Amino acid sequence: QLPLRVIASRRQKLVSTPIRATTAGGGIELSDTLAKELRGKALLIGWDPGPQKLGPDEVPWSAEESMDELEVLCKTLGIETKDRVLQRFQRSLKNKALGKGKIEEVKQKVKYDNEIGVVVFDRDLPPRELLSLTGRIAPDEDCIVMDRTSLILRIFAQRARTNEAKLQVTLASQQYMLPRLRYYLTEGGGLEAKGGGSGGSAAGGGLKGMGESQLNKDRSMLKGNMAAIRKKIQDVRKKRGEDRARMLDMGMPVVGLVGYTNAGKSTLLNRLCGSDEVKAQDRLFETLDPTRRRIKLDTDREVFLIDTVGFIQRLPEQLVAGFSATLEEVSECDCLLHVLDISSSTAAAQVSTVMQTLSRLESYDVQTPQLLVFNKIDKLEDGIPPELDQSLRFPWPGVVGHCQISARTGDGMQALAEAVENMLVHHTDWGRNKMKLLIPYTDGKVYGKIRGPPPMVKVNSEEHTAEGYLLDVTASPDAARRLRPFEVSAA
Numbered sequence: 001q002l003p004l005r006v007i008a009s010r011r012q013k014l015v016s017t018p019i020r021a022t023t024a025g026g027g028i029e030l031s032d033t034l035a036k037e038l039r040g041k042a043l044l045i046g047w048d049p050g051p052q053k054l055g056p057d058e059v060p061w062s063a064e065e066s067m068d069e070l071e072v073l074c075k076t077l078g079i080e081t082k083d084r085v086l087q088r089f090q091r092s093l094k095n096k097a098l099g100k101g102k103i104e105e106v107k108q109k110v111k112y113d114n115e116i117g118v119v120v121f122d123r124d125l126p127p128r129e130l131l132s133l134t135g136r137i138a139p140d141e142d143c144i145v146m147d148r149t150s151l152i153l154r155i156f157a158q159r160a161r162t163n164e165a166k167l168q169v170t171l172a173s174q175q176y177m178l179p180r181l182r183y184y185l186t187e188g189g190g191l192e193a194k195g196g197g198s199g200g201s202a203a204g205g206g207l208k209g210m211g212e213s214q215l216n217k218d219r220s221m222l223k224g225n226m227a228a229i230r231k232k233i234q235d236v237r238k239k240r241g242e243d244r245a246r247m248l249d250m251g252m253p254v255v256g257l258v259g260y261t262n263a264g265k266s267t268l269l270n271r272l273c274g275s276d277e278v279k280a281q282d283r284l285f286e287t288l289d290p291t292r293r294r295i296k297l298d299t300d301r302e303v304f305l306i307d308t309v310g311f312i313q314r315l316p317e318q319l320v321a322g323f324s325a326t327l328e329e330v331s332e333c334d335c336l337l338h339v340l341d342i343s344s345s346t347a348a349a350q351v352s353t354v355m356q357t358l359s360r361l362e363s364y365d366v367q368t369p370q371l372l373v374f375n376k377i378d379k380l381e382d383g384i385p386p387e388l389d390q391s392l393r394f395p396w397p398g399v400v401g402h403c404q405i406s407a408r409t410g411d412g413m414q415a416l417a418e419a420v421e422n423m424l425v426h427h428t429d430w431g432r433n434k435m436k437l438l439i440p441y442t443d444g445k446v447y448g449k450i451r452g453p454p455p456m457v458k459v460n461s462e463e464h465t466a467e468g469y470l471l472d473v474t475a476s477p478d479a480a481r482r483l484r485p486f487e488v489s490a491a
Contacts, residue, residue, distance in 0.1 A: 038144060040117020041082035042074045043109055047097060047123050050089030059352035059391070061313055063122075065345070069313070070122045070148065076155050082116055083109060097121055097129060103136050110143050119145045124316070127180040149176060149316040156319065164236050171229045172318040174222060181218050237328070243292070244332050247304050250454040251479055252294070253430050254304045255420065256333035258358070260350040261310030263339045264375040268407040269293060269307045294454070298417035301424070302455055306333065313353045320360060331363040334428045336370045337420070340392075342404070343379035348391040355396055369427040371419055372402035378409050400427050425474060430458075433480035438488045440468040446486065457483070 046067040061069075063086055071081045087093075087102050098106065110116050119137060121130075125147040134145040153173055160166045247254055257265040272295045291307040306329050320327065330336065338354065340347055351372070358364050372392065374384065384392075384404075392402070403419045405412030425431030435457075439447045447469055450456045457475040464470075475483060 038077065038079055038118050040143075041115045042071075042079045042118045042120050043106065043113075043116045044070055044074070044081055044084045045098070045106065045119060045121045046070070046084060046086040047121070048086065048089045050091075058356065059349040061346065061349050065349070066122055066313070069346075070120060070151075073148075073151055073155065074118075074120060077151070077158065079118060082113065085109070097123060097125060097133065103133070107137050110138055111140075117143060119143055120151055121145075121147045123147065124149045124314070127182075148314065149318070152312070152316055152319065164233075167229055167232055167236070171226060171233065172316070174226050174229070175318040176316070178219065178222055178226075181222065182215060240329065247292075248478075250304075251456045251476065252302050252304055252454050253334045253424055253428065253476075254306065254332065256330050256336045257305065257307045257339060258330055258336050258354060259310060259339035259373075260341065260354055261312050263310065263341045263350070264407045265307050265310065265339045266291075268337075268339055268373070268375065268405075269305060271407045271410060271413065272297075272305060297420060298414050299421040301417070301421055301458055302452075303420070303424075306330075311354045311357045313349070315357055320357070327361055328363055330358065331361060331365070333368065334430065335420075335423050336368055336398075337373050338370045338399070339373045339375050339407075341376050342374040342384060342388075343376045347388060348394075351392065351396065366397040368398050369400050369423050370396070370398045371423050372396075372399055373416065374402060374404045375407050377404045378406040378411065429477050431474060433475045433477060434460075435473050435475055435480060435483065435487050436490050437471045437473060437483055437486045438465075438468050439471065439486055443468070443486075446483075450483075 044067055046063045048063040067084055067086070074081055085102060085106055087098050090099060093099055106119065110119065121133075125133070130145065130147060137143070137145060153169070153176060156165075156169045156172065160169045244254075257269060259265050269291065273293050293305050293307075294302065295305050296302045308327065308329055338351070340351060344350060359366055374392075377384075400423055401419055403412060403415050405416050437450075439450070450459070450471065450473070457473040457479050460472040460474060462469060462471050470488075473483075
């Protein structure tokens with residue numbers, strides 16, 4: 001047990017979570033500690049969960065693979081990794097992050113290696129355990145201790161560029177902070193208040209009296225802030241709904257780009273658009289905002305293409321909830337291009353992670369047609385390894401096929417266009433109505449709507465006859481209903 005005054009001093013150093021400050025005006029400001037500079041190199045703490053019960057479509061990540069990804073996440077924030085420590089599975093630990101021996105090992109590394117300034121746990125830690133580990137690992141307050149969720153929140157805060165992205169990151173940060181107010185109060189928050197009690201635990205669980213009253217006020221104010229942000233995000237959702245309605249009125253399929261972060265979605269979008277207007281770099285979470293583009297495939301099919309935020313294993317619930325307005329774009333797509341970095345050693349596990357994340361979205365239909373797009377084949381000298389190819393052929397829900405491309409070099413783009421066309425024709429409403437139409441020359445407006453732009457249907461063939469335009473088309477149900485008066489027999 002630690003005195004409350006020690007906790008009150010220590011909580012200022014624990015910058016791995018957002019900390020609230022009470023302003024003179026009585027409102028709450030979020031001290032954006034997610035953006036504070038991290039000094040020194042990182043010590044990564046991995047965790048072997050031991051035997052796991054997995055579903056038939058789940059591919060596990062090894063502890064080493066997960067720590068490799070954690071190192072890349074740190075690199076994304078500009079933090080170099082100095083060392084690693086792996087806690088092997090022990091039943092006696094139950095769900096604790098570290099045993100006593102490992103805690104001492106980490107403490108000694110932090111104490112005697114002056115280059116280490118950050119300790120990052122490759123798992124989510126309850127606030128009580130995070131504060132307790134901080135006190136045991138870095139009692140001199142010379143090191144920042146953080147968990148995986150706060151690391152990812154920092155990256156999202158750094159990547160947020162638009163007002164919409166900033167709103168969603170702020171909401172996610174506040175949701176992360178809400179259950180932690182009791183443990184990370186700032187000055188005036190009740191820790192030094194009369195009645196706080198000197199017998200509190202290291203987690204600050206002994207708040208009483210005036211301190212508890214202040215805590216309730218802080219919670220109420222923070223919930224009020226979160227409600228205001230949710231209202232703004234709801235306005236964003238409403239606008240997105242209006243945009244989707246306009247897209248539907250234009251009579252073109254909507255194709256979504258999904259995939260693991262850094263799989264090459266934005267590079268593919270740029271390749272299909274023939275431009276470099278969407279920022280694409282070899283970094284995690286480079287794109288946070290959904291991007292819509294109208295493109296024409298090599299098969300002459302015009303579609304709306306939507307690029308969404310990349311996924312990652314154990315994507316924090318706060319971000320899934322905070323980015324719901326963005327992620328629900330996927331639910332409105334006619335079909336999906338699931339982009340995969342085929343050169344990654346964890347390719348199969350990445351597919352599994354994306355599938356699990358999609359299934360967490362309330363409005364998403366797991367049977368939405370998907371095309372697995374094996375990207376970055378230019379990095380494979382000997383092609384796809386047989387064991388990986390076999391694991392990727394698992395009958396994932398909704399997957400109707402796959403193709404191999406290199407978005408960077410342009411290899412395989414014709415095959416991709418044909419695969420998308422096949423998916424739309426055989427697995428969506430866009431292929432369920434093949435019609436032969438005769439449009440009189442006097443109905444030029446109808447012919448103009450059919451041809452567009454944007455085209456109302458996909459025109460497979462056209463003849464100019466004495467009676468008018470004779471067209472073979474593939475139409476959506478709505479377009480077919482509107483064009484039924486002009487349908488003629490196939491003979």
